[in-house]
Amino acid sequence: MFAVPRAGKALIGLLALVLLFSLSSQARANPRYAAIVIDAETGTVLHAANADASRYPASLTKMMTLYLLFEAMEKGLMTLDTAMPVSAHAASMPQTNISLKAGDRLKVRDAIPALIVRSANDVASVVAEALGGTETAFARMMTDKAKTMKMTSTTFRNASGLPDSAQTSTARDLAVLSLRLMKDFPQYYHYFSTQSFTYKGRTYNSHNRMVRNYPGVDGMKTGYIRASGFNVATSAERDERRVIGVVMGGKTAQSRDQHMASLLDRSISRATRIAKVSAEQAPAAAKLVVSTETVRQTVRQEPQTRAPAVLQRTSQSLPIEQSLITDELGWAVQIGSFRVPEQARDRASDAARRLNDVALAQIAVSEVEISNRKLFRARLVGLEEAQAKNACQRLSRQGMDCLVVKLSGS
Template identity: 35%
Template structure:
């Protein structure tokens, strides 16, 4: 019995030892494979990663890792959208109270969005804050369509501006940053754009520190979680798509030093933020404490100006130059009004750009008074046939809400545009009057503003204009 029992016990021990050894070998193999995979992942790194830090006072590049490698910008794109909005505000084409009407295309955009329905509107000030905090894709798309007639034309304008700012490796395809073929940028270019926003629009730039935006009963918190948590951080913008990874541009001003830092391709929002904090901690102390210098150079052609060791940000360029631009700033209110009209109707403007003459702005320039009649001179024009009546300058300018579709130097072309548009959309415009309102610019050029009149309210004019825009007819609703 002892022998049998002893034999059984030994066999059991051998079985246990065999099972233990097998398990150990399997686990060791798995750990080895996992270690190899982790090593390969670390060796390969993050193919979307890029980082860049510049001294905002001197333009010196403090740190760069894949800084000039092309990446998807995601919502960093909205920095350029905002740049152009600020530019149009500065030029007087729009202001903070200008209504932004949500387009159908905008309402169909993917989140993040504030969810306006097509035809609903918000002020341009509200639109700006919704981009800064909520990063609203629907609002960005609507802005592109309203400012340039279509988002495609707006994207072309964005790219032209990028070249003027020295962003030589950036191309935009839309206004909101959702992934699109050919829409790329670099960490270095985004740093240039951040610098340009700070230097060219210092008052508007302060909006990037907005923590919470309220729209009606809704509250939208800023996606930039470093605001209020990292000393000196005052903006600028976050971004994310699956293709881009987690992006962030940060501006830091503290202790007499100032930097702009960029992180692109983060694996998560938390890791991106942590890496940005590390960059700030390591490199802020390397920035200059000297006097603030404008890191600005004149644009040098379509490609802009780019340096290898310093970031050169091109000076802000007015997209639609006016013949009055070189005159003294000490002008009368009447001359200022003439300049606004000349800029709004300049033949040098892009074809799809809408003509935004804001009566409220004109009244403000004139000290509260209406523009004097000299701006709407009576010009010798031939009367239209009775079968196609169009108001001319010989008759009083119509009042009330109107839709302007063009301002052409050729009167017959302007009239033909009205006729063709009314014929094409007779159900919408068949009962509206047509008006040609000539205006003489300071340069002596005469433009004929083609308008549909007779809209009973702002709402009806805006809705009609929104429909025309969907049909690729640029227009703007204005009050006569």
């Protein structure tokens, strides 16, 4: 065995101390920094740094304000044409704002881009008062909603993200919120890519340069207060892989964006490698292309009464099986993609059992090839739009990740 000279050991020890000091110096230089990147489909954490450390969310707060607004619209309590009154409190909110005046009325269709593009604090207060009566009451609603999403380290005190020492969150919690916005309200997600909007003759441009400058980014939100530094939540899709990233505590908007771009590059590459390895490790004999199962659920149904799954094993893709997915009318709830077909079927079956008051659900497991890797995608199909959205929301509340999908035949 090669023996390290005493002088060499001393040098190695010195280098280790220098490296440790360097890292600790960086932490001291930017104690507000935190970041996380997750695979949107599998939930795999691809990068994390201080992901559970308490931070100020700043205007990333407005993502929860939008979540509750979208939820109210889904419940029929609001429409795009609902005109919300502007109080003196809302009109008094400091920049950034759209100069609302007390007594004005603001339509929901204008409020949404104002929150996303302009990050308007006055608009956040208008929405809060319209839904909660007062902004304080609405902040309690926001916190309660965060807890149901398992954002256990998040507390809201206002709807805008303006400075409040008690309003805190984490990079991990904000990634959860970003993902839930996408999954629970896919019909509204396109708003997060909006780059400009016009209100009362004035055009406002987005602060989110990631959407313009990074290929594959199609939303979400930026934020800044002095106590937080520059924050951003980002969703990006490339090579059929979607990731959600959150960076907090940037020293400048430019350095924050550059760091996010670097994290996205590395994380998408890592997600692709993980999926490839998982697909290669799947048993070669398991060649289930599609398994469909009609599950009739009642509250009193015992497990042994369920119809058994029909497993169709084949060494090649069958057009008939593919048509079960592509020609199906309506909407689906996508549960995830898995490297083993039985795992996909079991996961979908578990989702169907959780929805025990759905009269009829079809389980569909399809083999998909993504970047030369084979995965098995699990869905509940044969649903109407409202059923699919409601089902996914209920599954999410139970801790099961899902995505509402409009089938291509619809």
